[in-house]
Amino acid sequence: MSKRNIQRFLPYLTDLKKEIILAALLGLINGTSAVMMTFYIGKAIDTMVSIHEVKLKSLMSILILLIGITLTTTLSQWLIQRLANRVAYFSIAHLRKDAFTHLNKLPLKFYDQTAHGDIMSRFTNDLDFVSEACVAIFNTIFSGMTIVIISLISMFFLSPILTLLVLTTTGFIFLVNWLVAQGSQKQFQKQQKIVGDLSGFLSETIEGQKVIKAFQGEEKSYEQFSNQNATLQKVGEKAQFISSLTNPLSRFVDHLGYLAIGVVSGVLIINQIGNITIGIITSFIIYSSQFSKPFIELSGITPQIQTALAGLSRIFQLMDEPEEKIYSNEKTDAIIEEGKIEFKEVAFSYQKETPLIENFNLLVEPGKTIAIVGKTGAGKSTLVNLLMRFYEVTSGEILIDNVPIKEIPRDTLRQSFGMVLQETWLFQGTIWENLTFGNPNATKEEVITACKDASIYHFITTLPDGFETQLGQRGLSISDGQKQLLTIARTMISQPKMLILDEATSSVDTLTEQLIQDAFLNMMKDKTSFVIAHRLSTIREADTILVMEAGEVVEIGSHDELLKIKNGFYYTLYHAQFKHL
Template identity: 45%
Template structure:
């Protein structure tokens, strides 16, 4: 995979993300959790309904206290036995109209103090309501966490499966670090966004509706005043979110680019150090890091202005409700407890609106990440395998290329018309200058790339009529670039055969000369290594991959410069082992060291995607053509470039 390709993404400011469609698609990915989501919504509705009852019940407690205080005050001012109506008339007769209006709007008994029994019952009821609401929210939060994490699990699984279905052509066009960032950082961001917003969105929306109903029940006039600020809040939020979205897209694209830079610098650390290129790498890192800083700063700053704006609007709403509510209490149109409850409701009304607005930056960030994930999911896949696929009755290793044409770029043909017949058990060496198409030849055989025209036959069956699994099952590969995973040496050798026994692993290790250095390691075959080697040399890593091929026991063997990383003595040992391994098997050997393929049955010389010569080592030397020139360039020295 290329380390220098640019992954798909949107340049900052070029165009905004397709927010609506991506959001709908993200929510659609949770369809399998539909039943649980309905339960989550129901729990949220019940919890919010209980929470909404709280201020009304507290307002009743306030009225009990205030009625008791005023009742005792009236008992001291008026003769005993007065009713509320008589008290109001007496206050008006005394010229105290404002107090009379206040008493008229209260449920007061002159001379009676605070009813502590009713007050205690009300407080216990409020406590029970809030405890029940908390319990419902706890259950809802637990269920929602499961829904979100299962969705993220499925998303990771689907993206990984998608990557497995992508053709090499598609993967080679993207930076490795950017692809890794999409699979890790972007999915984690989507998961966090869903976790932090789904529950809050549901509870906030239900709270707004429930509080609005209670506000109209208490006072429709005050409710209309509270609603005046809503259009202003919605307009400002939409305006800010629209400006922030392109910067969130740029932020996550820059995260992927920076991940690519870090991955390159980490895997190539030795070369960077050897060429004293630290300064150049640092400058490239600083450039991408600065771009990420700018995009992150702008996105967070712009979206961060939503909360202060919503706070200002909420405070404005609070002032209007407090002033008008106080006047209506003084006029006797509302009780003090009702105004107190309404002020609480106005806070509860503006708070979820502010929370919804503050979640805009989270949602935008999550949708921007989701877009990058969907770009991977929408990438063109390998062509589907035929169902049912054909397969040879017996894989003998006969390979035939018939008028094969292929090009990586349609404007630059590489292989125009390739014909080749390989008999079962033959060893075919492929040589030629860099870029001649040697590795492409075996990539086409493995169907890592699809041919443009012609046919490749395995034992008489067109490889395009076989499933990729059936085609690759009898083929073993040893590549120039070794690949090891984090695990023991024994596990790495057994990678191609999970049912291999310990003795099978050791037999393959002895055949590939791995056994000779394993015993010098502290834990022998149980020594843990990783992709970078973990204590074994480059040549020893190559020997481990060769042992892996021995253990797989393939019918066809592909060796792509498999001995390039071993020393001369080890190369001799490996060559002897390879000779034994190739017996009875068809082998394709790609080699730059011509000394390693002298005993090949057929040597193919490729130039510009075509076979220009073929024959045995002696025949090609006698022909004094391209192969002879290559041979002399390695064993006679020095020669000029013009030779």
Template identity: 40%
Template sequence: MNRQTSQQSRPVIRMRQGPAGRMGSVYGRHEKPKNAKNALKRLVKYLGSNVYLMLILIFVMLIATTINLLGPVIQGKAIDAINTFDKDSLFKYILFLSVAYGIGIIVSLSSGLTSVYLTQRTVRKMRKDLFGKLIHVPIRYFDTHMHGDIMSRMTNDVDTIATTISQAVASIISGIMTIIGVLGIMLFYSSKLTLISSLSIFLSVFVTVFLSKYIKKYFRRNQELLGMLNAQVEEAVYGHKTVAAFGKEEDLQNQFNETSNQLRKTYIKAQVYSFSINPIMTFINNFSFLVIVAVGAYFVYKGIDAMTVGTIITFTSLSKQFSRPINEIATLFVQIQTAIAASERVFEVIDEQPEVNLGKELLSEKEKVGTIEFKNVYFSYVEGEPVIQDFNLKVESGEKIALVGATGSGKTTMVNLLMRFYDIDQGSILIDGIDIRDIDKNSLRQAIAIVLQDTVLFTDTIENNIRYGKLDATMEEVIEAARISNAHNFIERMQEGYQTKLIESGSNFSEGERQLLSIARAVLAQPKILILDEATSSVDTRTEKNIQDAMVALMKDRTSLIIAHRLSTIRDADKIVVMDKGQVVEIGRHDELLAKQGIYYRLYQQQFAGNVI
């Protein structure tokens, strides 16, 4: 089946809510604050999916922390050995330090490597879940969300999470172990000095909590604006020719600058709060260090807690180690807030409801497939704004039916409904007497091929692009499909033939050649029902003739729906259905409808007068 989606098939109406149109309804949106605790829990669950790596990392960090804590203790004893001129003990302590620091280098490399594996495996699972959901969400989701923002969640947001995991997880594990170890050793030496050191912790926690609410708010808004900026860049690149043709470069630049300025202001505010954490923490720790030295010297002078100079050195070193993980966690807190904001955006997509497929009937098991019947169909993209109203039409098997009407009359919407990209509000659509809601969606869509005006091809070889219509097709079948669609000749003229690679969705081919490849894909699929949505409106007259010849063969004995503005291409249709405001207003053959001098007659006259329909 040739499943293609395009800008043409999207509901234009949903982008026009509110006075600001598309930009007002999407770019001006401010999301409510999300549940940070829930996002953090879910991130931890993703980490927990690699339990053995987490256990290895914890074990390695335990060794590293133990070595780091032994350093100040041995240093203190070495200082005391110097004071007592104990050369043997001094040599022993220096040897212990050398061995410990040597092991520390190996452990540090091991922790870094383990952290990288943990990060990449966690992020790989998240990307897999995110992409798996994206390909199963309803078409409505893509029609109501900026494509650049969706891609930003898949790339920027996931990369932000990966960076944070790689830097934060090991630091947090090490920090918790260090705080517990330092606290135990300090209590062993002096509970009084430990109490004084602990005061800096409470002050640091207070500062972190106070600043965090501002940091989270601005970093989440920063991620949203980054998604908007990506969406604008994508639209500018995709629609560059249109922008240039209408001379809208300056307007587009102003629009981009406005979003960019918002991003700049938000980022600066976020960084002001985040950068303020480190100097504040440094001041608190230095002040705590001075207090410990002063009080420790007093204890030595008074002989309190059997305090020695070596003990003071140990205490000051441990005090720095005590404050180091707190400073690191406080600094990482900014990064964690950014990752939480990014994860919320990722989880929003993962939590989207997938496309419902409750149908059990399989069209491939039916001998006769092709009769289509629309019964009292009602549909609206936005509640209260109907697009299709009381639509009734029966298409017999093998008939060639043309749907015509002015822009916005609902022609493309009928394709969306028949393919079940959207479900109807009322009524029913039947294929061979079976309600399409009772048919398995995969079976339904495999029975229908669509050729759209905006051709969708993939960065792959010509052969694989054609084979997309039938993955198990032989090379002979691929070539035959290309012959029928009149694509074989231009393919053979290429140096690499069917192995020629398409670049950027076929930008190295002409519009007509891309259209012919799309038709070849539909030919190969051998559909029961064929839908031609503006299939020949983007090609020159000669290419259109080639396409028409191929379509005549393809549509033979096959139910076909043709949606075209160029009325000259549908004169031979078995039946022409004229639509207006979502309703069938006229049905008949070309000559019959012209004789009625109704809507079809006016459309025909407008077209030949040079007006756009």
């Protein structure tokens, strides 16, 4: 799986080919200069022939050359780091952009079944780990591979026997790294999953602080956090401990290699094999150190690499989630004009084993208002989800203007509906930007008219910056009722052909509700409208009222017609709300 994810990630890295080529050339310069430094250090040592006998002129020339080589090595390494940062963060930005684009194409089902904090963690923590690991690897690999190759050639030139010894030691380093990686990778994947779960829990807890405090749930919330945090601590410690064994074990094997070089070199000198001098031994030891250094450095960042691989796996898991299905028979030129809606033998279930809606039939003529009432879980909002194609029907079909909605592109379908939901959503930006979200070309007069109709214009004009007032974390904080009034005005401004009002006035007071009802009636003229409401006073004017129970329509008719059904569902619901009058 890690190999496949790396292969998928490589195209993102190669987008900046010029930077990679330049970094590779600088790596060649850096590696060559580093190896040359080692060579001339050995030469400098050999200028010291014996006590009180030093070839001073040759030594000074070598020292000047070493200064130039050191400057070259330092400058090239600095440039490599700058290029590595650019390549790594550009590639991650590109990957994050593609992942977000894919996120917008996922069906609503994915968001209903996935913790939002976990999704956020994949875009932040996981991808940050990948970028940091990329920088660390690039800083090592660009110059490291050159050093490895040149060091190997130089060592072989100095002593083939000692070179074989170094290669044997390096083989053991690879073996140690592989064994440790096999044992720790699963732990890192588990760690990243727990981080995502913890992020989801924190997101829910922060959003629900009012409820938690109102029900004195701080202690319970703390216990849940402590349990998840303790689990993360245990898994993280285990993953880091196993992975951290790589570097000390690699260094231990490497040091055994130095010891072996010293012993074998001594034997070779004593037996006068290979014409080896003290300078050659010094150079060889430094060469062997340079040869193994990139591998040692990679072993040192193994925990970072494995955390990045786990993060990469999680972001590609998200990108592998199936997108909303596009049917081959969709009509790109489809236009919704009249607003005639028909449900024909529709069946649907969120879980296959638990049917919710079965054999549902309904015909809504253009311009009519349909109210849907019923107990919680009766299937009221599900009808809206199916109509908007947030979910696809299990069987049967829904038609608009006699065209199956599966043949209507989702964008065309959803642009035809204006929705006001119980859950308000405003993004960080100005009030004007929020109001014109569905219709960026709206005129100032249209915006003002809609705000007046939604009874929010006076509130906006009392603000110091009016429509340019910033909302969100760093902006103005407004009440739930005011948020809902803004969303109602936003829907009016979008000028939809059909309307869906799902508990649209649940957060406003009774007086404001009546004002909004009047505005809704004006907005709903000649528009096919669906109104879901628990307050039955808001739906008296509906052309048809559907009473739902367990996914079925148990009663249908106008307000007056349904009240005539003594002890019926609607009759019971209505009198339960107004029995005190």
